[in-house]
Amino acid sequence: MSPAPNRSTIDRRTALGAVAATGIGTLLARPSLGGQGVAGLSAATLGYQPAMGEYTLPPLPYPAEALEPHIDAQTMTIHHTRHHAAYVRGLNIALQQLDLIRTGGGDPALVKHWSRELSFHGSGHVNHALFWNCMSPDGGDEPAGPLAEAIERDFGSYNAFAAQFRLAAETVEGGGWAWLIHEPLGGRLMIIQQEKQQDMMITGARPLLGVDVWEHAYYLRYQNRRAEYVGAFMRVINWRFVERLYQSTVAAHP
Numbered sequence: 335m336s337p338a339p340n341r342s343t344i345d346r347r348t349a350l351g352a353v354a355a356t357g358i359g360t361l362l363a364r365p366s367l368g369g370q371g372v373a374g375l376s377a378a379t380l381g382y383q384p385a386m387g388e389y390t391l392p393p394l395p396y397p398a399e400a401l402e403p404h405i406d407a408q409t410m411t412i413h414h415t416r417h418h419a420a421y422v423r424g425l426n427i428a429l430q431q432l433d434l435i436r437t438g439g440g441d442p443a444l445v446k447h448w449s450r451e452l453s454f455h456g457s458g459h460v461n462h463a464l465f466w467n468c469m470s471p472d473g474g475d476e477p478a479g480p481l482a483e484a485i486e487r488d489f490g491s492y493n494a495f496a497a498q499f500r501l502a503a504e505t506v507e508g509g510g511w512a513w514l515i516h517e518p519l520g521g522r523l524m525i526i527q528q529e530k531q532q533d534m535m536i537t538g539a540r541p542l543l544g545v546d547v548w549e550h551a552y553y554l555r556y557q558n559r560r561a562e563y564v565g566a567f568m569r570v571i572n573w574r575f576v577e578r579l580y581q582s583t584v585a586a587h588p
């Protein structure tokens with residue numbers, strides 16, 4: 335087993351000392367790292383490499399220019415290949431460092447630091463993988479089927495949902511996200527704001543539709559006009575994808 339490409343971030347002597355009996359490659363390739371998928375996304379969609387226990391940046395599900403004119407190609411390219419890629423790198427580093435601490439080769443005093451890194455970068459990776467799939471050049475219509483019925487039940491109408499979702503997105507303070515989530519205890523749909531990429535999500539809730547309102551998601555095309563960007567996002571929502579996520583969620587929480 336060859337070592338992971340960015341292993342250089344680890345103190346090699348410490349790492350090798352901790353896992354001398356098995357070798358770090360073996361450690362990271364243990365069978366429990368099989369990859370079952372996260373948040374309704376498959377391991378492949380998340381770029382998970384089971385053999386290494388690491389993530390790679392998954393490709394966009396469409397060309398970078400496919401969402402023009404609503405979301406411009408330059409923004410998509412920078413957002414995907416720089417911002418999203420950085421979260422994937424940060425996630426892998428946090429996983430490696432926490433693995434070292436768990437196996438006695440890292441500094442236990444840093445577990446809070448690396449846990450925060452894992453939360454920020456891991457959430458950043460999953461959020462963006464969802465986000466790309468929540469958009470499509472064929473999108474922008476309205477939800478159908480059981481999801482449409484649940485939206486009418488919980489918001490009154492699609493238009494009422496859309497107004498609330500847009501307002502949540504427009505009023506996030508600083509960098510963050512707006513999400514349509516399924517709250518499993520009550521079996522209801524809710525709209526929430528997420529601060530940064532990980533704060534204020536509800537444990538156990540399933541995110542279904544999210545819009546990234548960090549400035550890097552829209553500033554090149556829309557500058558400070560976030561509401562205009564959110565309106566553009568509404569015109570590319572891939573409701574077929576969101577419907578499938580919803581149906582797999584309610585199947586798991588009948």
Ligand code: MN3
Pocket residue numbers: 413417462546548550551
């Ligand atoms: Mn982003």
